[in-house]
Amino acid sequence: MAAIEILGLEKTYKVGFWRKRGRLALRPLHLRVERGEVFGFLGPNGAGKTTTLKLLMGLVFPTGGTARILGKDINDVEIKAKIGFLPEQPYFYDYLTAKELLEYYAQLSGVDVKSCARKIDAMLERVGLKDSARVQLRKFSKGMLQRVGLAQAILHDPEVVFLDEPMSGLDPMGRREVRDLMEELRQQGKTVFFSTHILSDAEALCDRVAIIHEGVLRGVGHVAELTSAVAGKVEMIWNGNGVPAGLAALGAECHVIGDTIRAVVPEAQQEAVLDVLRRERLRLVSLMPVRSSLEDYYLQKLNATAQEAGGAG
Amino acid sequence: MSRVVHIATNTFREAVRDRVLYNLIAYAVLLSGAAILVGQISIEIERLIVVNLGLTAVSLFGVVIAIFIGIGLVSKEIEKRTLYTVLSRPVRRWEFLVGKFLGLTGTLVVNTFFMAIGVFLALLYVSHGFQSSDGWILVALYFIVLQFLILCSLALLFSSFSSPLLSAVFTFALFVIGSFAEDLRGFAGMSRGLSRWLATAAAYLVPNFSALNVIGQVAHGQPIAGQLIAYNTAYALAYSVMVIAGAVLIFERRNLK
Amino acid sequence: MSGSRKVTAVASVVLLTSLAASVFLLRRLDQVHPSATLEEVLYFNSPKWVKRLSLGYDGLLADIYWTRAVQYFGGKHRAGATDYKLLYPLLEITTALDPKLIVAYQFGANFLAPKAPEGAGMPDKAITLVNYGIQNNPNEWKLYYELGFIYYMDLKDYRKAADAFDRGTKAPNAHPFLRLLAAQMAEHAGEIQTARMLWQATYVSSQDKHIRANATTHLAALQVDEDITELEKIVAAYRERTGKPPSSYTQLIATGMLRGVPVDPDGNPYRLMGDGRIELRNPENFPFVAKGLPPGYKPGPPKFR
Numbered sequence: 001m002a003a004i005e006i007l008g009l010e011k012t013y014k015v016g017f018w019r020k021r022g023r024l025a026l027r028p029l030h031l032r033v034e035r036g037e038v039f040g041f042l043g044p045n046g047a048g049k050t051t052t053l054k055l056l057m058g059l060v061f062p063t064g065g066t067a068r069i070l071g072k073d074i075n076d077v078e079i080k081a082k083i084g085f086l087p088e089q090p091y092f093y094d095y096l097t098a099k100e101l102l103e104y105y106a107q108l109s110g111v112d113v114k115s116c117a118r119k120i121d122a123m124l125e126r127v128g129l130k131d132s133a134r135v136q137l138r139k140f141s142k143g144m145l146q147r148v149g150l151a152q153a154i155l156h157d158p159e160v161v162f163l164d165e166p167m168s169g170l171d172p173m174g175r176r177e178v179r180d181l182m183e184e185l186r187q188q189g190k191t192v193f194f195s196t197h198i199l200s201d202a203e204a205l206c207d208r209v210a211i212i213h214e215g216v217l218r219g220v221g222h223v224a225e226l227t228s229a230v231a232g233k234v235e236m237i238w239n240g241n242g243v244p245a246g247l248a249a250l251g252a253e254c255h256v257i258g259d260t261i262r263a264v265v266p267e268a269q270q271e272a273v274l275d276v277l278r279r280e281r282l283r284l285v286s287l288m289p290v291r292s293s294l295e296d297y298y299l300q301k302l303n304a305t306a307q308e309a310g311g312a313g
Numbered sequence: 314m315s316r317v318v319h320i321a322t323n324t325f326r327e328a329v330r331d332r333v334l335y336n337l338i339a340y341a342v343l344l345s346g347a348a349i350l351v352g353q354i355s356i357e358i359e360r361l362i363v364v365n366l367g368l369t370a371v372s373l374f375g376v377v378i379a380i381f382i383g384i385g386l387v388s389k390e391i392e393k394r395t396l397y398t399v400l401s402r403p404v405r406r407w408e409f410l411v412g413k414f415l416g417l418t419g420t421l422v423v424n425t426f427f428m429a430i431g432v433f434l435a436l437l438y439v440s441h442g443f444q445s446s447d448g449w450i451l452v453a454l455y456f457i458v459l460q461f462l463i464l465c466s467l468a469l470l471f472s473s474f475s476s477p478l479l480s481a482v483f484t485f486a487l488f489v490i491g492s493f494a495e496d497l498r499g500f501a502g503m504s505r506g507l508s509r510w511l512a513t514a515a516a517y518l519v520p521n522f523s524a525l526n527v528i529g530q531v532a533h534g535q536p537i538a539g540q541l542i543a544y545n546t547a548y549a550l551a552y553s554v555m556v557i558a559g560a561v562l563i564f565e566r567r568n569l570k
Numbered sequence: 571m572s573g574s575r576k577v578t579a580v581a582s583v584v585l586l587t588s589l590a591a592s593v594f595l596l597r598r599l600d601q602v603h604p605s606a607t608l609e610e611v612l613y614f615n616s617p618k619w620v621k622r623l624s625l626g627y628d629g630l631l632a633d634i635y636w637t638r639a640v641q642y643f644g645g646k647h648r649a650g651a652t653d654y655k656l657l658y659p660l661l662e663i664t665t666a667l668d669p670k671l672i673v674a675y676q677f678g679a680n681f682l683a684p685k686a687p688e689g690a691g692m693p694d695k696a697i698t699l700v701n702y703g704i705q706n707n708p709n710e711w712k713l714y715y716e717l718g719f720i721y722y723m724d725l726k727d728y729r730k731a732a733d734a735f736d737r738g739t740k741a742p743n744a745h746p747f748l749r750l751l752a753a754q755m756a757e758h759a760g761e762i763q764t765a766r767m768l769w770q771a772t773y774v775s776s777q778d779k780h781i782r783a784n785a786t787t788h789l790a791a792l793q794v795d796e797d798i799t800e801l802e803k804i805v806a807a808y809r810e811r812t813g814k815p816p817s818s819y820t821q822l823i824a825t826g827m828l829r830g831v832p833v834d835p836d837g838n839p840y841r842l843m844g845d846g847r848i849e850l851r852n853p854e855n856f857p858f859v860a861k862g863l864p865p866g867y868k869p870g871p872p873k874f875r
Contacts, residue, residue, distance in 0.1 A: 499641045558581045
């Protein structure tokens with residue numbers, strides 16, 4: 001049984017005064033997330049990431065298609081006990097303290113009363129808010145709110161966790177903490193589905209990613225596969241003054257930064273370039289195959305969209 | 314079921330922490346001032362004034378609170394997006410609505426309770442003792458609470474699909490029209506044709522607050538018929554249930570942007 | 571979907587049921603509550619205070635009180651009441667809030683002045699009310715008419731009536747019948763003819779359905795009185811001629827004294843009694859008649875036709 005199965009979910013908002021025009025937020029989406037995966041949902045702002053999450057949470061109703069979480073239809077209320085959700089830029093009842101908020105949410109999730117208090121204390125400690133447990137949320141900083149948000153999402157020990165832009169608005173330390181938490185979740189065997197537009201986080205955390213743009217799924221795959229596409233080039237770095245003659249003829253692209261030269265060379269010419277360097281008695285500092293990053297893959301997909309649009313238009 | 318109770322309790326807590334109950338201070342000042350002033354006038358009408366002023370103030374203060382908090386019951390949660398994390402839990406949308414409604418109503422009941430104490434204290438002050446007919450004041454207070462029940466349900470209904478400003482306008486308008494509900498039926502009876510149908514339909518849909526207002530009677534120490542109490546209770550319950558059902562229907566399929 | 575569908579279905583059923591229940595209960599409440607409403611209505615007995623408290627929304631409140639006055643009268647009238655204690659205060663408040671509401675004065679003239687059970691039996695209050703109206707609307711001919719009407723019908727003060735009608739003729743657009751009535755007062759006060767003119771004038775001068783119904787009822791009564799007076803003359807003449815009263819209309823028709831069977835305004839034949847009296851077939855349909863009633867008949871409270 002997959003953790004999440006999205007079967008053709010689509011959403012068109014009716015806009016305009018007479019609700020006649022349609023704004024397509026999400027084209028029919030087909031996606032499958034296995035249990036235990038950390039799945040990244042990537043795309044620029046307005047691509048449809050939040051719409052997808054809202055559809056899965058039942059906050060917004062699809063104009064077509066269905067979806068299942070842990071085998072049950074998303075409309076089944078009982079499944080909500082096994083999932084956690086952190087919305088984008090969350091805001092919580094500011095008149096409650098962190099502890100009261102978690103108590104309230106625990107009650108709503110049906111967490112057993114006896115173990116409640118202990119769990120909450122443990123959770124607050126885990127997200128680093130133990131000292132602020134009795135402070136009213138209206139006094140919390142953005143980073144603290146984000147951490148409370150995470151706490152409420154995992155408090156009831158859900159099997160699948162949905163996070164919408166979990167790193168947004170956090171400073172580097174905050175982001176590191178969130179990443180660590182997500183890594184912990186993975187180790188506990190939970191499924192994490194999160195949306196972001198920060199690619200480095202996705203690259204570091206995810207097993208698989210999906211790229212969505214203008215409401216359409218552009219690509220899905222394992223991070224390792226997507227970034228292993230070797231461009232057929234090698235990167236060499238050495239110290240020296242100036243670029244030796246003859247390298248340009250071999251198809252090397254060179255960049256000089258102070259006394260360090262970095263050259264990208266076609267793989268076939270690798271040995272020839274090494275010969276040139278040996279002849280000039282230049283010491284090689286590093287030799288590495290060029291890997292395209294997730295960013296390359298991402299931009300490539302987005303450009304494909306633009307081309308499509310340009311061609312069609 | 315317990316989820317409804319939890320939501321209601323939280324709504325009550327929100328109202329208290331938003332310092333709603335401070336209105337009791339204003340009320341106490343008003344009533345004490347009046348009681349003291351009135352104590353200087355002739356014997357017959359001081360009791361009359363205390364009861365009239367006291368009960369009218371309970372009603373009006375409560376109406377204001379019901380509208381001010383009621384209009385934001387749902388819309389505020391949507392605007393602030395606090396609703397998202399609630400609905401991602403096994404909470405049904407109707408449970409949320411009913412919980413909010415009960416929380417607000419509970420707040421008003423507590424508020425009325427304290428105000429009732431105020432009225433009786435003021436009465437004690439000006440009359441130096443209670444009369445047996447003062448018991449009917451409790452019935453008048455009960456009717457005022459029924460009034461709140463209806464108003465809260467209306468505020469909830471509008472809050473579930475409309476902006477706070479419009480909700481306030483609609484709810485207040487219905488309060489005013491409802492206070493003249495019996496006259497509306499009189500107008501309907503006197504008109505003809507299409508306007509008669511429309512007026513009659515409106516007259517039956519508008520909440521009947523005039524039947525719930527027995528302040529004048531009680532001020533004169535007149536008893537209230539048991540039948541009136543029974544019918545008013547049933548009517549307030551039926552009407553509130555109807556409005557809440559409407560709110561549930563609207564909210565059930567609403568897309569939360 | 572089933573969870574949400576279930577909720578929608580249940581909520582719809584609950585909505586419709588409670589709607590029906592609340593309509594039903596509302597009607598019940600009306601039955602239990604009406605007199606209570608009016609006690610409250612009159613809680614502010616002083617028109618001055620009502621005006622102050624109306625916060626400037628006089629017109630609307632005047633309309634509301636006018637509605638209540640009409641409902642009060644109508645409701646009591648239908649129930650066969652014999653007193654209308656609250657009518658004057660209601661009309662007083664109405665006109666204090668809106669002194670230009672002419673129909674309120676007309677209503678007062680028609681239903682405040684007559685004796686119970688036809689009206690409230692307060693002709694003096696009615697006069698006060700109409701005079702207040704004249705004070706505020708000196709160019710409204712209808713009010714002078716009403717004043718004259720009260721003096722004539724209820725106070726039998728024919729000189730004051732004539733005076734009122736006369737003043738009315740000076741108002742702009744005064745109806746021509748005012749001049750006729752003024753003249754009529756001098757010669758023919760107290761006659762059926764005059765009464766008929768007045769009731770017809772009342773019918774013409776107002777659109778209010780109660781006032782018109784009242785006028786129609788009176789006119790029918792006058793018709794009956796006239797008819798029966800005529801018939802009595804014919805019966806007397808027959809008796810003189812033959813020495814005994816007629817036993818049926820056929821005899822009267824045979825002698826050429828009558829052209830056909832006489833019928834009342836409802837179309838039912840008048841009953842020719844054994845002793846020569848004429849009686850109405852359905853006296854309860856003709857309030858205000860002076861003739862044609864069976865002996866010992868006690869009329870109930872009047873109902874409009």
